[in-house]
Amino acid sequence: MKKLALSLFAFIALLMCACGGGKTESAQPDADAERYDSLRTALAEKDSLMALLSEVSDGMNQIKDMENILNTANLVSESPDKKQQILGDMALIQQALADRRQRLEALEARLSKSNSYTDEMKRTITNLKKQIEGQEETIRGLNAQLAAANMRIDQLNVSVDSLKDENTKVNIEKRAALDEGERLTNELNTCYYVLGSKKELKDNKIIESGFLRKTKVMESDYELSYFTRADKRTLTELPLHTSKAKVLSKHPASSYKIIDNGNSKTLVITNSAKFWELSNFLIVQVN
DSSP: OHHHHHHHHHHHHHHHHHHHTTOOTTOOHHHHHHHHHHHHHHHHHHHHHHHHHHHHHHHHHHHHHHHHHHHHSOTTTSOHHHHHHHHHHHHHHHHHHHHHHHHHHHHHHHHHTSTTOOHHHHHHHHHHHHHHHHHHHHHHHHHHHHHHTTOOGGGGHHHHHHHHHHHHHHHHHHHHHHHHHHHHHHHHTEEEEEEEOHHHHHHTTSEEEETTEEEEEOOSOOOGGGSEEEETTTOOEEEOOSSOEEEOSOOOGGGEEEEEETTEEEEEESOHHHHTSSOSEEEEEEO
């Protein structure tokens, strides 16, 4: 196992040299991006292989522990609870082996279509297959011992299926919770803005003004269809398409600035968190 890990690290070192060592000042950006993507993909595959190496090693330790239990226990006279525990442990080991084999096959299929699939990687995959096959053979021998003691692993098939169903249910609930969290995050980061003349803003009941009266921004619910919906996290600049503009809504003056952009103005938000802390509505009067 140590030899496999060292071989895999050697492969990654060679790949990094290949991707970065030949870089010259005349290298094109696209080529750099391709080398970066190739290295990133190779590192991801390396991580997958290293995880499998570790799990296969752990699996061998679990199987050895099970061998010790079966060699020292009197399976015929063991209590029903002890037999059930042994059968449960065996079922979990078998399921883990099946999962590792499936993941290894999927990884091999991906690598076969990748430029990073070197001879060293192929040897590593082959060695992992042999180790998993060896573990499966050992498990078959242990099952024979259980059969001799009238203990059948298939007695736990229903229990294992129930565990799978429960795991599926947990994953579905987790996905739903993540989706709901994302929805709430997006909702919290939703903002609205409107650009309009004084008359337009007044007609849409966003501001109130009159003769010799100071313009007042209304505090009631606005008609959202008149506003543009945006995301606070990405709205950093807003072209105002006018040479004269004034922010009417409540936003700290230190959190934004209005700059000249040719013949028109642009509103630049310099501190998003501070800018939106008083209101989720941005109202700009333009003339």
